[in-house]
Structures are given as C-alpha cells and as structure tokens.
Amino acid sequence: NAGVTQTPKFRVLKTGQSMTLLCAQDMNHEYMYWYRQDPGMGLRLIHYSVGEGTTAKGEVPDGYNVSRLKKQNFLLGLESAAPSQTSVYFCASSWGDPRADTQYFGPGTRLTVL
Amino acid sequence: KNQVEQSPQSLIILEGKNCTLQCNYTVSPFSNLRWYKQDTGRGPVSLTIMTFSENTKSNGRYTATLDADTKQSSLHITASQLSDSASYICVVSAKDSSYKLIFGSGTRLLVRP
Numbered sequence: 001n002a003g004v005t006q007t008p009k010f011r012v013l014k015t016g017q018s019m020t021l022l023c024a025q026d027m028n029h030e031y032m033y034w035y036r037q038d039p040g041m042g043l044r045l046i047h048y049s050v051g052e053g054t055t056a057k058g059e060v061p062d063g064y065n066v067s068r069l070k071k072q073n074f075l076l077g078l079e080s081a082a083p084s085q086t087s088v089y090f091c092a093s094s095w096g097d098p099r100a101d102t103q104y105f106g107p108g109t110r111l112t113v114l
Numbered sequence: 115k116n117q118v119e120q121s122p123q124s125l126i127i128l129e130g131k132n133c134t135l136q137c138n139y140t141v142s143p144f145s146n147l148r149w150y151k152q153d154t155g156r157g158p159v160s161l162t163i164m165t166f167s168e169n170t171k172s173n174g175r176y177t178a179t180l181d182a183d184t185k186q187s188s189l190h191i192t193a194s195q196l197s198d199s200a201s202y203i204c205v206v207s208a209k210d211s212s213y214k215l216i217f218g219s220g221t222r223l224l225v226r227p
Contacts, residue, residue: 042217105157
C-alpha cells in the first residue's frame with residue numbers, strides 16, 4: 001500500500017495563478033483533510049471531507065476550494081494564488097472521527113507564491 | 115481559547131542520552147492527546163495516543179505521560195539515536211468538535227553523534 005500520496009511535491013506560482021493539489025489514499029478511509037504548515041505554527045485545517053461527495057470548511061478555508069468526487073481522492077484548489085498562501089500543504093486521511101482514529105499524512109507539497 | 119503549547123522549541127542532545135519534551139494544553143472538554151513524529155520533508159507519523167484515563171503509554175523508546183488535572187503531557191525519549199532527529203508534535207482533540215484537532219508548533223530535536 002502506498003498510503004497517502006500527494007502531487008506535486010513542489011510548485012512555484014506567480015500571484016494570481018491557479019493550481020490544484022491532488023491527494024490520493026489507498027486505505028479506503030472515509031475522512032480526508034487538507035492542512036497547511038507554516039514556520040513556528042501548528043498545522044491548521046483548511047478543509048475536510050467525511051465521505052465521498054462531502055466537503056466542509058476548516059479553520060482557514062479562505063482562498064481555497066476542495067472536491068471529493070471519488071472516495072480515494074481529495075483535491076485542493078487555489079483559484080488565484082497569493083503570497084500568503086506560500087506554505088507546505090499536507091493531506092491526511094483517517095478511517096473515521098479523528099478523535100478516535102489515527103490520521104495518516106502524506107509527504108507534503110511545498111508551494112511558493114511569488 | 116483552545117491552545118497547545120510545546121517546549122522547548124528546539125533541543126540538541128548527544129546520541130545515547132535521554133530527553134523529555136513538554137506539552138501544555140488548554141483544550142476543553144478534553145478527548146485525547148497524541149504525539150506525532152515529523153521527519154524533515156515528511157508528513158507527521160503517530161507515535162502514541164492517550165485518553166483522559168491513561169497516564170502513561172510507551173512505544174519502544176518513546177514514553178508519553180499525561181496529567182489531565184494539570185493539562186500537561188510529556189514525551190520521554192530513552193537512549194536517543196540519530197534517527198530520532200525530527201520535530202515532535204503534540205496534538206489535542208476536544209470532545210465537542212469532531213474535526214478540530216489542535217496542533218502544537220512542535221519541538222525540533224537534533225541528536226548529534
């Protein structure tokens with residue numbers, strides 16, 4: 001099993017450009033999440049999904065959109081990138097409620113917005 | 115406000131030595147507490163999880179303790195190895211919010227030969 005994979009691993013964007021980050025998991029998990037990690041701060045939840053076809057806002061959703069058309073995939077979109085979105089993005093998945101079930105994280109995508 | 119504070123921010127120790135990392139939280143009502151290890155350039159990996167009723171849990175050379183009364187946890191690493199060099203993140207979940215995990219900013223540990 002590959003676990004949780006993320007594509008791409010690195011990306012540089014110019015302000016105003018758009019892009020989509022892809023997360024895939026092969027563990028048949030129901031829950032999937034997108035986090036961002038910034039220096040000196042804890043991971044912050046952007047959006048999450050509790051099952052195929054569902055999405056919900058997390059702590060810092062502004063400027064991002066997500067879709068979960070297939071159970072194994074969770075896409076994070078930036079419609080008009082801003083320098084404040086420079087960060088490392090992590091996708092995670094869990095079988096169920098993260099209070100009870102362990103989250104498994106992907107390797108991250110390092111995004112720089114110039 | 116729910117918060118998780120970790121100390122120290124960074125730590126350097128010699129290989130073979132022990133060390134203890136601290137986590138203080140103000141999350142309420144408390145559900146559970148996890149410690150994650152994050153290697154440079156990788157995603158976090160779960161080490162331990164503890165609920166309100168547990169006060170010690172071990173995973174090999176890693177031992178986590180929890181004092182729910184004082185809202186403190188510690189992660190003790192015994193006989194450190196070079197591969198222990200990583201960031202260690204304390205994560206607390208609250209009973210009243212299914213998705214919201216509160217992440218500490220981590221302690222960066224460097225083990226030197």
